[in-house]
Amino acid sequence: MNERFTGHGPEWRDSNLTPVEAKVATAWVEVKVDRRSMLTSKERVEDVRDAMWDLEKDGEIVVHRVRDEHQPAIVKTLYGWEKKIPTTRLWHHKSCGQCGNIPGYPASLLWLMNRMQIEYLDETDQTSCTAWNYHGSGIGNLESLAAVFLRNFHQAYVAAKAEGLPDGHYYPLVHCGTSFGNYKEVRGYLIRSAKLREKVRAILGRLGRLVDGKLLIPEEVVHYSEWLHVVRDRIAAMREIDCSEVRATVHPACHVYKMVPEDAIYDDTVLGGNRLANSTGLMQALGAQVIDYQTWYDCCGFGFRHIISEREFTRSFAIDRKIKVAVEEARADVMIGHDTGCITTLDKNQWIGKAAGKGVELAVLADCQFAALVCGAHPYKIVQSHWHASPTETLMDKLGIDWQAKKAEFVAYLEEIKNGRQENLYDPRRMLTSGPGFIPLKAAR
Amino acid sequence: MSGHGTRVQQHIGDPVAEGAPLPRAKLEEIFADIQSDLRYDHELNGCLNCGICTATCPAAHYYDFSPREIVQLLWTENLEGIYDAMQEKIWACAQCYTCAARCPFGNSPGGLVMLMRETAIKHQMQSAKDVLRPFSRVMLKLISTGNQLSPDMINKDHFADWGPNVSKVEAPLKLLRKAIPLPTLNTTATAWEVNLKTSVELYTIWEMTGVLKQLEGIDENLYDVIQDIMDEKREDWKDFLAEQEEAKNE
Numbered sequence: 141m142n143e144r145f146t147g148h149g150p151e152w153r154d155s156n157l158t159p160v161e162a163k164v165a166t167a168w169v170e171v172k173v174d175r176r177s178m179l180t181s182k183e184r185v186e187d188v189r190d191a192m193w194d195l196e197k198d199g200e201i202v203v204h205r206v207r208d209e210h211q212p213a214i215v216k217t218l219y220g221w222e223k224k225i226p227t228t229r230l231w232h233h234k235s236c237g238q239c240g241n242i243p244g245y246p247a248s249l250l251w252l253m254n255r256m257q258i259e260y261l262d263e264t265d266q267t268s269c270t271a272w273n274y275h276g277s278g279i280g281n282l283e284s285l286a287a288v289f290l291r292n293f294h295q296a297y298v299a300a301k302a303e304g305l306p307d308g309h310y311y312p313l314v315h316c317g318t319s320f321g322n323y324k325e326v327r328g329y330l331i332r333s334a335k336l337r338e339k340v341r342a343i344l345g346r347l348g349r350l351v352d353g354k355l356l357i358p359e360e361v362v363h364y365s366e367w368l369h370v371v372r373d374r375i376a377a378m379r380e381i382d383c384s385e386v387r388a389t390v391h392p393a394c395h396v397y398k399m400v401p402e403d404a405i406y407d408d409t410v411l412g413g414n415r416l417a418n419s420t421g422l423m424q425a426l427g428a429q430v431i432d433y434q435t436w437y438d439c440c441g442f443g444f445r446h447i448i449s450e451r452e453f454t455r456s457f458a459i460d461r462k463i464k465v466a467v468e469e470a471r472a473d474v475m476i477g478h479d480t481g482c483i484t485t486l487d488k489n490q491w492i493g494k495a496a497g498k499g500v501e502l503a504v505l506a507d508c509q510f511a512a513l514v515c516g517a518h519p520y521k522i523v524q525s526h527w528h529a530s531p532t533e534t535l536m537d538k539l540g541i542d543w544q545a546k547k548a549e550f551v552a553y554l555e556e557i558k559n560g561r562q563e564n565l566y567d568p569r570r571m572l573t574s575g576p577g578f579i580p581l582k583a584a585r
Numbered sequence: 586m587s588g589h590g591t592r593v594q595q596h597i598g599d600p601v602a603e604g605a606p607l608p609r610a611k612l613e614e615i616f617a618d619i620q621s622d623l624r625y626d627h628e629l630n631g632c633l634n635c636g637i638c639t640a641t642c643p644a645a646h647y648y649d650f651s652p653r654e655i656v657q658l659l660w661t662e663n664l665e666g667i668y669d670a671m672q673e674k675i676w677a678c679a680q681c682y683t684c685a686a687r688c689p690f691g692n693s694p695g696g697l698v699m700l701m702r703e704t705a706i707k708h709q710m711q712s713a714k715d716v717l718r719p720f721s722r723v724m725l726k727l728i729s730t731g732n733q734l735s736p737d738m739i740n741k742d743h744f745a746d747w748g749p750n751v752s753k754v755e756a757p758l759k760l761l762r763k764a765i766p767l768p769t770l771n772t773t774a775t776a777w778e779v780n781l782k783t784s785v786e787l788y789t790i791w792e793m794t795g796v797l798k799q800l801e802g803i804d805e806n807l808y809d810v811i812q813d814i815m816d817e818k819r820e821d822w823k824d825f826l827a828e829q830e831e832a833k834n835e
Binding site for chain 1: 623627643644676689702706716719727728734736744746747748750753754761763765768769775776778780787795796800803821
């Protein structure tokens with residue numbers, strides 16, 4: 141008898157399955173992370189908002205409500221629960237990665253809002269969520285994440301004061317997928333843990349950021365892709381460029397639908413309600429062909445720390461599991477995402493593939509950038525496609541956009557800027573709501 | 586080597602490695618720190634070794650890393666194995682939380698990894714110092730400004746593997762930033778302009794939550810640099826408040 145050292149202990153016996161039987165026995169581990177698998181593979185969880193309302197009733201917290209004046213749309217989440225998505229009076233909670241390296245991402249979003257006459261505020265009194273650093277390094281902790289969350293959301297609540305408007309006028313709209321996931325996770329812990337609330341109450345008190353001596357918790361944590369989803373038909377009505385020949389793959393962000401999955405939006409009209417609705421619903425409404433692919437559920441390879449200091453992992457995963465599959469299997473023209481890290485990873489990590497004989501190329505854009513593009517936004521002034529390393533020009537060719545002419549316009553515009561003629565999406569004075577340089581708008585007028 | 590215990594208990598981590606094993610009390614202290622986090626019981630509910638987490642884990646494709654193993658080590662309270670995993674393995678996790686979305690028990694291996702990373706930092710493990718050294722510019726940027734990434738960090742020198750198309754329009758960074766139609770984004774050293782008051786508030790959060798202490802333990806030089814920046818900004822804020830007061834009295 142052959143000696144075997146399996147490490148499983150003496151009780152272990154080989155099952156002697158045939159290859160077919162083995163495949164059947166293990167196929168379940170390859171099931172995709174879609175709505176169906178999340179509903180069938182585990183027990184239903186509680187709706188943390190129920191406990192939130194109880195806490196407010198008990199006088200423990202104040203809830204920042206999505207009010208009628210925010211013109212909310214109602215959507216359904218994983219278990220069919222309702223979620224209120226405000227559609228106007230929005231406070232932009234920016235993403236450091238988007239603003240730092242994909243500026244066409246927020247610019248396209250605000251451009252769409254201008255076209256739709258949505259009221260919003262983009263101001264300087266906000267930090268990032270700090271969760272990229274936390275997930276990358278472990279520097280930070282639950283209390284710091286919670287305090288940053290509550291500080292930023294409190295600022296969203298009071299920001300309108302600078303314009304002579306009441307508290308709660310604006311509702312925060314979170315741009316980053318990691319911020320969105322992190323804030324929802326932290327909100328859950330804040331609602332469940334009196335100990336955590338006590339710790340952060342002391343901090344928020346020191347900062348002068350309590351409401352009637354209480355912590356302010358948002359009724360809903362809302363991601364911008366959810367806003368896009370609920371207004372997708374209005375955006376589609378503004379479409380100027382036919383995109384029906386575009387084969388689009390969607391990369392849903394892990395921190396948007398795998399973190400606190402019970403809060404992710406599913407819509408029966410979007411891929412049978414079995415996939416995250418965000419972005420896919422918008423692309424369908426715009427008339428593009430959404431092409432499914434086998435690694436839809438995979439992450440992008442960002443890794444938080446890896447993208448900075450262990451990039452061989454990031455680029456290998458991005459190329460092998462996402463870009464290559466989208467190009468070879470889905471024959472895609474574009475990959476659409478809705479998160480900072482994913483867009484960066486998938487966009488920037490293509491060129492290096494040539495070194496390993498994997499020279500696949502695919503345009504990568506955020507959903508709002510694609511929407512802005514087909515609604516007639518300038519590809520450089522607004523969509524800022526020159527910050528993208530991936531071949532966005534190929535996509536523009538397919539859409540019939542004369543990108544060379546547009547690029548020349550942009551280069552000429554740079555000369556205008558040198559002469560002080562800069563175009564903005566909103567009055568720059570509004571970006572300051574306090575501190576050095578702040579002039580109350582009425583006084584400024 | 587003392588005669589009691591199994592081989593794994595006698596040797597920490599690699600059984601053929603040289604060096605004295607860590608005292609049992611220290612291992613218990615490390616585990617107690619992981620377990621004391623209020624998230625621990627929420628993120629660890631049981632484990633039948635089904636391996637669905639590892640089957641779907643991106644890091645498991647490329648590293649000697651298995652979320653199932655992490656959960657098992659914690660579930661069985663294998664103190665030596667936990668310490669061993671904290672030397673390298675926990676840093677492989679990509680923090681995508683696919684494992685958490687899929688685990689039939691509702692475990693969050695990715696979340697548990699974060700508790701282990703925080704503990705590795707608290708105990709100033711050399712592994713954490715080594716892994717985080719190349720990440721220091723992100724930490725510097727975040728802790729001092731509240732932004733994690735800035736346009737001046739993205740350049741061809743730092744990201745040669747991103748290729749020649751990092752910017753497809755040749756122009757000075759400052760000018761390209763001015764060409765973004767959001768006034769908050771006309772910056773180069775931060776992703777957006779951060780209000781001075783915001784930074785000062787953030788420093789209070791760092792101090793009151795022990796984040797600066799964490800940083801000091803892992804990178805003293807970085808800590809000193811950040812302290813200087815914080816002092817400077819706090820002075821600026823005080824000056825601003827004094828000016829405001831003066832203006833009010835005039």
